[in-house]
Amino acid sequence: MPKKRSGGGLTGTQQAAKFLGVSVLSGAVLAGIALPAVGALGLAAKGTVEGFDEIPANLKTPPLSQRTTILDSEGGQIATVYSRDRTVVPLKDISPYMQQAIIAIEDARFYEHGAIDLKGVLRALNKNAQSGGVSEGASTLTQQYVKNVFVEEAGDDPDKVAEATQQTIGRKVRELKYAIQVEEELGKKKILENYLNITFFGQQAYGVEAASHRYFSKSAKDLELEEAALLAGIVQSPSRYDPVNDTEEATKRRNMVLQRMADVRDISQEEAEKAKARPIDLKISKPKNGCITAVKGSGFFCDYVRKTILTDPAFGKTEEERSKLWNLGGLTIRTTMSPRAQAAADEAATAKVYKTDGVAASVVQVQPGTGKILSMGQSRPYGLDQKQHETVLNLAVDSRMGGTTYGFQVGSTFKPITAAAALEKGISPAQSFTTGYKVSLPMDSFKTCSGAPAGGGTWDPSNEMESETGTWDMTSALGKSINTYFAHLEQMAGLCETVEMAKKMGYARGDGKPVGENPAITLGSEESTPLAMAAAYAAFANRGTYCTPVAIESVTDANGKRIKVPGSQCSQAMSEQTADTVNQMLKGVVEDGTGTKAGLADRDNAGKTGTTNDRKDAWFVGYTPNLSTAVWVGDDVGEKQSMYNITIGGTPYDKVCGGCLPGPIWKIAMTGALDASETPSFNPISVPRGKEKEDKEQDKGRDRGRDRDRGDDKPGGNEPFPGISIPPDLIGGGANRGQGDNGGGNWP
Numbered sequence: 001m002p003k004k005r006s007g008g009g010l011t012g013t014q015q016a017a018k019f020l021g022v023s024v025l026s027g028a029v030l031a032g033i034a035l036p037a038v039g040a041l042g043l044a045a046k047g048t049v050e051g052f053d054e055i056p057a058n059l060k061t062p063p064l065s066q067r068t069t070i071l072d073s074e075g076g077q078i079a080t081v082y083s084r085d086r087t088v089v090p091l092k093d094i095s096p097y098m099q100q101a102i103i104a105i106e107d108a109r110f111y112e113h114g115a116i117d118l119k120g121v122l123r124a125l126n127k128n129a130q131s132g133g134v135s136e137g138a139s140t141l142t143q144q145y146v147k148n149v150f151v152e153e154a155g156d157d158p159d160k161v162a163e164a165t166q167q168t169i170g171r172k173v174r175e176l177k178y179a180i181q182v183e184e185e186l187g188k189k190k191i192l193e194n195y196l197n198i199t200f201f202g203q204q205a206y207g208v209e210a211a212s213h214r215y216f217s218k219s220a221k222d223l224e225l226e227e228a229a230l231l232a233g234i235v236q237s238p239s240r241y242d243p244v245n246d247t248e249e250a251t252k253r254r255n256m257v258l259q260r261m262a263d264v265r266d267i268s269q270e271e272a273e274k275a276k277a278r279p280i281d282l283k284i285s286k287p288k289n290g291c292i293t294a295v296k297g298s299g300f301f302c303d304y305v306r307k308t309i310l311t312d313p314a315f316g317k318t319e320e321e322r323s324k325l326w327n328l329g330g331l332t333i334r335t336t337m338s339p340r341a342q343a344a345a346d347e348a349a350t351a352k353v354y355k356t357d358g359v360a361a362s363v364v365q366v367q368p369g370t371g372k373i374l375s376m377g378q379s380r381p382y383g384l385d386q387k388q389h390e391t392v393l394n395l396a397v398d399s400r401m402g403g404t405t406y407g408f409q410v411g412s413t414f415k416p417i418t419a420a421a422a423l424e425k426g427i428s429p430a431q432s433f434t435t436g437y438k439v440s441l442p443m444d445s446f447k448t449c450s451g452a453p454a455g456g457g458t459w460d461p462s463n464e465m466e467s468e469t470g471t472w473d474m475t476s477a478l479g480k481s482i483n484t485y486f487a488h489l490e491q492m493a494g495l496c497e498t499v500e501m502a503k504k505m506g507y508a509r510g511d512g513k514p515v516g517e518n519p520a521i522t523l524g525s526e527e528s529t530p531l532a533m534a535a536a537y538a539a540f541a542n543r544g545t546y547c548t549p550v551a552i553e554s555v556t557d558a559n560g561k562r563i564k565v566p567g568s569q570c571s572q573a574m575s576e577q578t579a580d581t582v583n584q585m586l587k588g589v590v591e592d593g594t595g596t597k598a599g600l601a602d603r604d605n606a607g608k609t610g611t612t613n614d615r616k617d618a619w620f621v622g623y624t625p626n627l628s629t630a631v632w633v634g635d636d637v638g639e640k641q642s643m644y645n646i647t648i649g650g651t652p653y654d655k656v657c658g659g660c661l662p663g664p665i666w667k668i669a670m671t672g673a674l675d676a677s678e679t680p681s682f683n684p685i686s687v688p689r690g691k692e693k694e695d696k697e698q699d700k701g702r703d704r705g706r707d708r709d710r711g712d713d714k715p716g717g718n719e720p721f722p723g724i725s726i727p728p729d730l731i732g733g734g735a736n737r738g739q740g741d742n743g744g745g746n747w748p
Contacts, residue, residue, distance in 0.1 A: 059182055062149045064088055064198055064207070066330035066558055070294075070302055072337045073372075073553065079294040079302045083156070083327040085214070085287050086206035088558065091193040094208055095223035099192060100266040101232035105257045107141035108264050111188055115142045115179035142179045145195040152198055155327065196220075201231055202238030204287055215243065217283040225267065226275040229257040243280050251280055292383050297346030299382025300394045301337050301375065305551050307401045309333075314566040315555075330558025336372035336551055341365050341627075344672025345377030348665045352649040353379040353633060355389040359648060360636040361662075362395035363669050364530045365629045368538040371547030371568030373531070374627070374673065380636070395636055396530040398510040407510020407527035408632055411610030411658065412481045413621045414502070414524040416540065416582055419474055421501035422493035423578040429585065431492070432690035434471040435484035438462035441491055441519070448517040449496040459519050461487045473690030475585045479593030481609065483523055490522040498522060504573035505536040505546050524610060530630040533621045538628035540586070540606070543683060544579035545570050580685040582606075587682070590622065598622060598663030600670060603679040607666065609658030614642040620662035622670070625680040629669050631662040 065084040072078055091099070103110045109117055117140050139147075147165070154160035182191060201211035211231050212220040223231070233253035234241045243250035255276045262272035291302035309315050309326050316322035325331075345363040353361035363377040376396050383390030397403040423429070440460045444453035463469075463483050477485035490498050499517050509515055510529050518525055531549055539546035547570040555563040586606035590599035594609040598620055607622020617634040633648075633656065635641045643656035653661070 056178075058153060059146065059149055059178055060186060062152060062194065062198060063328055064152060064330075064558075065155075065328050068326070068329040068331040068333065070305055071332065071334045072298075072339045072342070073335065073374075074339055075334070076339055077295070078298050078335065078337065079291055080288060081290050081302075081306065082329050084206045084329075085204050085210045085289065086197070087209040087213075088197045088207060088330075089209045089220060091189060091196075093219070093221045094193075094196055095221055095228055097225045097228035098196070098208060098220060098223050098231065100261055101228045101257055102196065102235070103141065103192070104260045104264050104266055105232050106144065106235065108260070110141050110192070113140065115183040116140060116176060140179065141195055142183055142191050143175055145191055145198065146175050146178045146182060148195070148198045199235055200238055201234050202242050203244060204289075210287075213285050214287065215282055215284065217285045225271065226254065226258070226278050226280075229261065229275065230254040230280060233257045243282060244284065247280055254280070294382065296339065296342050297349070297377055297381070298337060298342050298375075300378055300396065301335070301342065301373070301551065303382070303392065303394060303402055304373075304376060304397060305333060305335055308551055309555075311400065312566055314564060328558075331563075332556045333552060334554045336367075336370075336374065336553055338365075338374040338673070341374035341669075341673035342377065344669050345375035345629075347377075347672060348631070348669035349377035349379045351668055352651070352661060352665050354649050355380045357648050358641060358646070359634055359643060360391075360395060361665060362530050362632045363629065363665065364396040364534050365627060365669065365673060366531070366534040366538045366549055368541035368623065368626060368628055369545070369547060369570075371535065371538075371549045371570070372553075373549050373551045375669075376531075377669070391636070393636065395632065396630075398508065398512060398529050398532075400512055403510055403529060404636070405511055407529045407532075408617045408634060409524050409526070409612040410528050410533060411524040411612045411617060411619055412483075413533060413608045413610035413619045413630075413658075414507075414522060414526075415478060415481065415486050416586060416608055417502050417505060417507065417536065418486055418490050418493065418498050418522045419478060419585065420505075420540075420574050420578055420582055421498040422474070422489050423581055424501065424574050425493050425497055427489070427493060428688055428690075429474040429581055430688040430690035431489070432471050432473045433477075433485050433488040435482075435488065436469045437466045437484075439484045439487055441487060443519070445491055446495040446519045449499065454495060454517065454519055459487070461520070461523060471691055475588055475687060475689060478585050478608070479588045481594050486522045487519070490519060495519055495521075501574070502536075504571070505539050506532055506548060507536050508532050524612060530632045533619070534628045534630035537607075537621050537623050537630070539573050540579050540582050541623040541625050541628055542579070543576045544572055544574040546573040576683070577685070580683045581687055583682040584685055584687045586622075594657075595620060595622065595659045595663050597659050598666045600624070600667065602676070603674070604681045605670070606682070607663075609663060611656070611658050615644060615656050616640040616642055618643065618656045618658050618662050620658050620666045622666055624670070624674065625682055626678065627670065627674060629666055629673075631666045631669065633662050633665070 064086060065082065066086045066088055067080045067082040069080050070078045107117070109119065113119070151161060151165060154163070186194070197207040199208070200206055201208065201214070203214050205211040205214040208220045208231065212218055212223055215231065216223070216227055230243060230250065233250070233256065234243070240246070241250050241253040258272045258275050261267045262269045291299045291306065294302040306326065310322050316325055345365060349361045349363045353359065357379070361379040363375070365374040366372065367374055376394070378395055380389050380391045382392060384392065392402065393404065394402040395404065398407060399405050422431070438460060440458045443455040443457055443459055446454035446459070448454060461483050468482065472480070472482050472485045474489070495517060499515055499521065502515060502521070507515065507528055510527050515521070516526055535546070535549045547568040550566065550568045552565045555565050557563060583606050586608060587604065589595045589609070590605055590607050595607050598607060599605060603624055605622060605624045607620060610619035610621070611617070617632065619630070619632055621630045623629065634643070643653065646653055646656065648656070648661065
């Protein structure tokens with residue numbers, strides 16, 4: 001039995017013998033002896049010597065993770081993101097001093113030996129035997145490169161990293177074999193280039209270019225002698241020789257490299273001494289990584305782009321493929337974000353709602369006709385520091401893309417969708433209904449798309465104020481946001497038709513579940529998102545054609561190869577006449593209806609206010625022919641609070657309404673985003689009007705100095721079971737026509 005030291009490990013002689021065994025094996029490989037013969041010596045585990053006939057492609061051109069650059073629509077940088085901070089550069093763009101320094105300290109005979117340096121092996125063997133331990137290794141630069149490739153491929157998986165670095169003869173055999181093939185196929189210059197680009201230099205810097213910027217704020221091609229020596233010295237132990245945290249140790253190591261360069265005659269002794277005498281002069285550049293560094297409050301847009309890459313099958317059939325693409329990086333992603341629109345959205349979101357407020361604001365803008373998302377702004381900054389009121393919750397999008405679990409009830413901003421469904425069915429805008437403050441409608445008069453009754457009993461929606469009784473047509477009911485009118489209109493148009501119109505316009509729940517077939521949907525009971533609402537209203541602006549929202553225009557990989565990106569899918573959701581009619585009716589909302597505080601004086605614009613039960617959510621969604629913007633304000637944390645007697649953005653509100661807070665925010669966003677020289681108009685159309693008769697009592701108690709949106713948008717009206725919340729998917733609706741005073745049928 002061989003002797004062991006008291007600690008149970010091998011003696012120095014035995015370690016040397018083990019090392020020699022590998023060295024002999026290396027010599028055998030070099031001599032062309034067949035590797036399977038090694039198995040007879042018991043040195044090769046299963047799988048360590050098989051399958052080496054061809055060099056893996058990843059060793060020729062390793063898939064090095066690099067920075068991904070995200071750009072706005074004009075080519076300006078939004079942010080850089082990476083799993084590893086690296087920029088790959090050719091050898092010609094790396095200082096000759098750097099090339100000489102790394103070779104001198106890591107493998108001085110690099111250009112003289114093959115993949116394996118037998119002279120170095122013997123030298124290490126001798127030193128290790130004398131020291132009684134392993135004080136010196138004998139891996140060549142090529143062998144180190146091969147190991148680094150496998151470590152790089154392991155990524156952040158601890159098991160794979162351990163496998164790539166395990167100190168076993170099997171791994172060493174594989175490393176040696178691949179090193180020989182790499183030398184034969186790549187050559188010394190390419191190996192050196194690859195090595196300098198793959199190696200870790202500490203401080204999150206991978207590759208010499210990133211390291212040069214990290215420590216000296218300059219490119220690798222501009223490194224001076226002493227700077228190159230410092231970086232070359234770090235490689236052996238990035239933590240021990242970190243110049244940021246231990247200048248003294250880093251200086252000793254740098255000077256060792258300089259002396260080695262003089263010993264191998266890359267520089268003169270005089271040059272070495274002068275460089276040694278210079279103190280380390282760092283010019284640290286902190287790496288800016290991730291969407292947290294995004295410009296102009298665009299962190300949420302940046303994160304939406306990241307989520308798109310990770311979830312869209314266009315970027316990989318499986319989640320693993322998409323994740324690998326993102327982590328590998330090196331991408332240049334040109335987005336749809338307009339720097340002008342983003343600046344306006346950020347200003348609007350933060351102008352009237354502070355980050356310290358108990359509620360938050362979300363602003364999102366979509367271009368009609370293209371589906372391009374132009375901006376995403378929030379009152380709370382993007383980030384992880386809750387003490388600074390930061391958040392990574394994107395209030396504009398659904399849960400799959402980083403938003404809230406369900407989205408938000410949309411209140412009366414849904415009513416134009418019901419109007420569109422009615423118009424498509426041939427119901428005239430002149431259709432009038434005379435109602436009291438509250439109506440009671442049989443649930444079985446609403447049919448689901450399967451033809452089943454929505455439920456039993458009655459649905460009893462009401463208006464905001466008891467004084468709101470009278471006769472309204474579609475135009476006035478939209479302008480004054482009359483709940484009872486839209487309950488009747490949905491009954492006449494059909495619940496199924498209303499739900500189907502919503503789907504055609506991209507209306508979707510934030511939790512990804514199917515839109516519930518619930519009569520209260522016409523009052524905004526089904527949760528959705530600001531992005532979905534902005535895209536839906538863009539269909540009105542685009543004369544009935546809905547385009548799915550997109551955030552990415554183009555993607556190229558590290559080699560400049562284009563990756564196909566998903567484009568917007570456009571489809572006709574309604575006729576042009578229907579859209580033109582809705583546009584004219586919603587112009588009235590901003591001219592003399594509930595949204596007067598949001599109206600733009602210099603161009604055609606239209607929109608709708610919305611407020612939900614107990615004023616927990618307030619909305620304004622509006623548009624011009626060339627821009628659609630949705631604004632939401634509400635509680636984004638925990639149990640949603642009602643917005644009564646509340647101070648927001650330094651302004652006290654008795655009650656928050658869609659026109660008095662989201663409306664002015666919308667106006668700021670639209671004004672800043674739009675070019676004053678471009679003022680397209682809606683297609684003019686004559687909208688038939690019906691009989692109107694409002695009770696005199698209706699105007700009593702109404703403060704006309706306030707916004708006209710009265711919080712009228714109770715999704716459930718007077719609920720049949722007070723205090724009990726009925727999930728929308730438990731009840732539905734149908735297509736039975738209700739009774740109106742006049743109108744209906746086809747209209748010119």
